[in-house]
Amino acid sequence: MASLGVFISCTSDAKKTNDKAKTVTAAGDTVATPEAEVGTVREPVDTAKYDALVKKMANGDTTGNWAGRKGPYPLAGAILPFKRIVVYYGNLHSKKMGALGEYAPKEMWSRLNQEVKHWEKADPSTPVQPGVHYIASVASGTPGTDGMYINRMGDKQIDSVLKIAKMQNAIVFLDIQVGLSTIQKELPRLEKYLKLPHVHLGIDPEFSMKDGSKPGKKIGTYDAADINYCSDFLAKLVRANNLPPKVFVVHRFTRKMVTNYKNIKLRPEVQVVMHMDGWGEPDLKIGTYRHFIFPEPVQFTGFKLFYKNDLKKAPNRLMTPEDLLKLKPVPMYIQYQ
Template sequence: MKLTHIAGVLLLGAATVSTFAYCTSDAKKTDGKTAKSAKADSTKVEEETPRTPVDTAKYNELVAKLANGDTTGKWPVKNQPYPLAGAILPFKRIVVYYGNLHSKKMGALGEYPPKEMWQRLNAEVKHWQKVDPSTPVQVGLHYIAAVASGTAGKDGKYINRMGNKQIDSVLKIAKMQPNTIVFLDLQVALSNIKSELPHIEKYLELPQVHLGIDPEFSMKDGSLPGKKIGTYDAADINYVSQYLADIVKKYNLPPKVLTVHRFTKKMVTNYQNIKLRPEVQIVMHMDGWGEPDLKLGTYRHFIYGEPVQFTGFKLFYKNDLKKAPNRLMTPEELMKLKPKPIYIQYQ
C-alpha cells in the first residue's frame, strides 16, 4: 500500500493486516487461569485500597492545561462529565508500546524480547518525564488482540483472534514492571465490534486492562481488510463505551480508557454524537504515519478539528522514516500541539 495524500492530509495508518492464520479463536479451548487469578489479586487490591474521589478543581486545571492556549472554544471539551475515582486521565500521560507477540512487523511490542522492549520503552518514558515533569507517566502495553488477516479463516471473517494464552503472556510481560496497564486492541475485519468484545470481556474485567478499537479495519461494506479504510460511527463507539461502563459498574472498577484510532474523516462519522460517560475516558488517537507535516495536518484536521474528549498521537519507528525528512517527531514537538496529546503510542 502506498502513502496517499489528499489535501495535504495523511491517509494511511498502521495497515497491520496480518497474513498468519494460526491464531484463530481459541478462547474456549485455552484455560483462563492467568486471567482468573489476576482478577482475584486485583479485586483484593481494590478492596484494600479505596480510591480517592477525583479532585474536580485539579481536573479542570489539567484539561485547561492540555488545551495549550486554544482560543477557538473547541478545547477543552465542554460539558464533559467528571470521571469516577481512580481515573488515569488527565492526571497522568499514558505512554505505550504497540504490537503483537507473533509479528516483528506490527510494532515494538513483539519486535524485541521483553527485557529489551522494556529498556527501550523506559527510555521513551524518561524523555517524556523530562519534557513534562509536571505530568507523571503511566506506562502501558498496547496489544493487538484481534488482528485483521489476509486470509479468510474458518469463519470467513478475515480475523485472527489471539487466544487466552497469548493475552496471558502479555499480562505477564506487563507484570515485569509494576503498575503497568494493558490495552487490548480489536481489528474486527469482516466481523463487528458487538461480536468481538465478548471474546476479551473477562480481561476487561481486570482493573489494569483497557481497550483500543481500530476503525481502519472495520469493514462494514464487506471489503477485504487492507484494501480500503474502514469506519466506525458514533453509534458504534457509544455501544463500546456503554459496554465498558457496564463492566466498570458491575465490578466497581476505576474508569476504562478507550482509544479510537483515526487518521481520516470517514474513519469516525458523526463524532459530535459520541457520548461521554464517567466510567470511560475516550482518546481519539492520531494513527497516521509519514513526515511531520503530514502527521500534524492529520492531527489538526481530524483530532483537533473534531473534539471528543482526550487526544493521542502515534509515532512509528519505521513508517515515519520512509519519506524525507526522515525523522521521528519528538516529545518537545508534540507538547506544542493544541491540544497536547495525553496518550502516546510507539509502534
C-alpha cells in the first residue's frame, strides 16, 4: 500500500557497437543506459534455462498455476527470471514516501546495496539487478489546476533519478498514480523516458479513482483493459526502438484492485509483475500474497517490504529474503519502501 505522503497534506538495421548507449535527457544531460547498447544484436533467450527458472520460481507449487511457462518467451535481453530485481521506492520530494527520497543518494545506495548482498547470499544462484522505483506522478489530496488530484513530476526531477541510478548502473521504474485522471492520458507523458533501455514502468491501481472519489479515501482499481493498454504501449516502444523487454509492475493488495485478470495479455516485449503491495505483520503479508497474488496468476510476482509500516505493531519484524524465498511462487521483484 503506497502513501500519498507529503502531497496529501500539502501538496536502421541493428549492428554491434562497443559504445555504451547514451541518451540526452530533457535537461540536457547525457545519460548512459546500462542495460543495453545502441543497436545491439542480443543473444536470443535460452528457452531451456527460462523454463527451468520458471519451474524453480514455482517453488514446488502443485496447483499447476505457476509451474508452467506463462505467455510467450520474452525477447532477447529479458531480465526476468534470469535476475531478481531489488529496488528502493519513493519520491525525491518526500522523506515519508520511501527510502528513495528519505536518504541522500550515497547513503541510499549504501543501504540498498546491503539488501542486494543479503539477497545474493540467500539465493546465490539468482543474480540481483538493483534499481530505483520513482513515483513520477503522485496522487494528491488537493485537486490541482486541472482537478485531477495528481502531482506530475517534471523532467528535472525524473532526470535527477536517472542520475542517481547511473551511480550504480541501475535500472529505473517510473510509477504512475493517476488520481481522477486515466492511465491512457498519463502514460504517454513518460514516452521519451520509456524509450530508454533501462527505464521500466509501474502503475498503482490504489490511486486510480474511476468513481471520482478523492485519492486516499478508498482503494481504486484497474481493469485488464487498462493493463493491456499499458503493455501494448510498451510493446510498441520496444519494437520501434530495438529495446530489451520492459518490466511492467502492477501494485496489488486487494482483489478488486485488478479486475478480469484472465484477460491480461502477455507479450514477448513486456514482462508483467503482479506486486504484493500491502503492509503489516508477516502473517498478514503472507496471507495477502496467498489470497490476491497466488490464485490469480499472470506472469511474475513481486513483494514489498516497508521499513516503517511493517513495524508499526510490536513485536513485528521486517521479513527477510529467507522468508520470501519460501513463498509459492518465489517473488522475482522486491521493493523496499
